[in-house]
Amino acid sequence: MKNILVIDTSDNILKIALHIEGQSYFVCEENTQRHVEILIPKIRDLFTEAGHSVQDLHEIYVCCGPGSFTGLRIGIATAITMAFSLQIPVYGFCTFSVYEYLIPNRQILVPIVDGKKHQFYCSFITDRFNPDNQDELFDFDNDLYELNNHNLPILDRL
Numbered sequence: 734m735k736n737i738l739v740i741d742t743s744d745n746i747l748k749i750a751l752h753i754e755g756q757s758y759f760v761c762e763e764n765t766q767r768h769v770e771i772l773i774p775k776i777r778d779l780f781t782e783a784g785h786s787v788q789d790l791h792e793i794y795v796c797c798g799p800g801s802f803t804g805l806r807i808g809i810a811t812a813i814t815m816a817f818s819l820q821i822p823v824y825g826f827c828t829f830s831v832y833e834y835l836i837p838n839r840q841i842l843v844p845i846v847d848g849k850k851h852q853f854y855c856s857f858i859t860d861r862f863n864p865d866n867q868d869e870l871f872d873f874d875n876d877l878y879e880l881n882n883h884n885l886p887i888l889d890r891l
Contacts, residue, residue, distance in 0.1 A: 735791040738776070738815075742768040742808030743800025743828050751779045753790075758783050768807045776811075790821055797825035 734755060741748035747768055749760040758779045764771055780787055795812035798805050809825070816823035 736785075736789050737792045737794060738790055738812075739794045740772070740776075740808045740812050741796040741828070742772065742804040742811075743796045743798060744804065745801075747771065747775065748796075749775055749779060751776075751783060753783050753785050756783060766801070766804065768804050772807060772811055787815065788819065790815075790819055792821055793823045795823060795825055796828055798828060800828055 736753040737751075739748075739750040739752075745766050746761060746763045749772075751758045760775045760779060762771075762775070776787075793812045793816050795808050796805065797809065812823050
């Protein structure tokens, strides 16, 4: 089994997961955009809690967006730097691809992420691993009305 680290700094909630030797450890902390200050210490804390070293990693996964530009840069730079120093692969994933695993047996899923400046990102997910699923940036005033016309059930934060 591979030991992996997952980093998501796409919004104001820092999300880190460590799966090592069959055990999983998590950080999910709202930090009002202080990722640059706490990302490395939180990763270190996870390894301490797990009783392992960063040298035990086999792969790193990092969120590539959509999301906060600065937050994404912090997460991606950290992941690439760690992977380079450890000589292990690093993989990127889309924020919306996570939702494909959270809600099984669905017809359509439309996750929406705050894009700031009165805009939002959303994706129309119709099938798991569908390459046609596209992420788009929408204008809140004009496009939210269109989404409401599709009579889709609204789910709060997952």
